[in-house]
Amino acid sequence: MLLIFSILFNYLFGVLLDRSSKKKLWLAIGVIVNLLFLIVFKYANFIIDNVNTVFSWLSIPTVHNPSIVLPIGISFYTFQAMSYLIDVYRKKCAVQKKLINLGLYISLFPQLIAGPIVRYHDIQKQIKERIHSTDKFRSGIQRFTLGFAKKVIIANTMAYVADEVFSIQAEAHSPLIAWAGILAYSMQIYYDFSGYSDMAIGLGRMFGFEILENFNFPYISKSIKEFWRRWHISLSNWFRDYLYIPLGGNRINSRRTILNLFIVFFVTGFWHGASWSFLIWGLVHGCFLVLERTKFGSFMAKLPGVVQSLYTLFVTVMAWVLFRADTLAYALDYYKVLFGYGDVVADPFLIHKLISRESIVIFIIAILGAFGVFQWIYEKLAKHLRKQGRLSGNMLELTKGIVTAVFVIIVFLYGTGNLVLGAYNPFIYFRF
Secondary structure (H helix, E strand, O other), rough: OOOHHHHHHHHHHHHHHHOOOOHHHHHHHHHHHHHHHHHHHHHHHHHHHHHHHHHHOOOOOOOOOOOOOOOOOOOHHHHHHHHHHHHHHHHOOOOOOOOHHHHHHHHHHOOOOOOOOOHHHHHHHHHHHHOOHHHHHHHHHHHHHHHHHHHHHHHHHHHHHHHHHOOOHHHHOHHHHHHHHHHHHHHHHHHHOOOOOOOHHHHHHHHHOOOOOOOOHHHOOOOOHHHHHHHHHHHHHHHHHHOOOOOOOOOOOOOHHHHHHHHHHHHHHHOOOHHHHHHHHHHHHHHHHHOOOHHHEEEEEOHHHHHHHHHHHHHHHHHHHHHOOOOHHHHHHHHHHHOOOOOOOOHHHHHHHHHHHHHHHHHHHHHHHHHHHHHHHHHHHHHHHHOOOOOOOHHHHHHHHHHHHHHHHHHHHHHHHHHOOOOOOOOOHHOO
């Protein structure tokens, strides 16, 4: 019902924006209603809980919390709906006169639940007309299977380690276990979300849609600025186009740029979840983006690339603690353990349980994949074979097709076996 309401409401306001002379008014109303729609169903519980905390300090009767259930995918399709209204207002695209076509855009099932966030102007032509082909369908199957493998084989294995560690009180950990937990989570969230994005892109391709890429090896970034050009690209682009630039971007002065960055990353953190730890996670990234605009950024740019990459990776992994921890207090305790502030001795049984042979092998594969090693090997090998003339272009493509087909079959069967035998483990971004 909520999705249907969103489609009908935004269709109506798109028409009003197209026909009315008071375009700013209708845009403002449309965006506000969409945001209220999101606030009520995603943030009401958080707001009421915090208001009640303040009321209890002031000895004021608390407000009843109705405990509203979060509808799945609401953050994604609400942002898509707002992008449609803004694009129509800016005349980047024509108003959609067919309700069913707008409904298709807002409820596009491959990426409806967890992204990527598709901006209307990126896909408007494909809604009317798409190209279908056997090659495209086959490519979609390959991409879907790759995402399926990322989720079921890698992300779920890393989730077992991370979930086990973060289910225990932070003070009960040894530094070794704490580091194993956060490194496993760093791999889990990347493969979980990029896996879903690959599956969505693959499914879309099977039906003729070309959905833009959402990840580009973010862990090889040499700055936090670069990280956000590679991580959750669709969300970064959305905030850049519809929030950062309208606020003035970096066009006014340095102080205003800093303020704009903090606003964007405050909202980015809040978009991910209704908790203080998410807000601080977003602000941490905002702080480092501001810091990189100072002499610190110039200094880091002069250092060897490996140092820049290690700095970025360290900041990112440390921030993931805030993202994964259920509370801010838990995150602070976790940081203490990570850096040796505690006297807990490593539990040999827990180490053996978490750091198994399988988890070590999967973690190594995850590291190699996340840092683009497999792609680098493939590109070097293909270049070498072409240069040596051992394989013609056609033979290389045929060999690639056979290897890919075998890989898809093996991965799909192995992943399906893991899925059947393993416990249910939903995608992380389902809760956003």
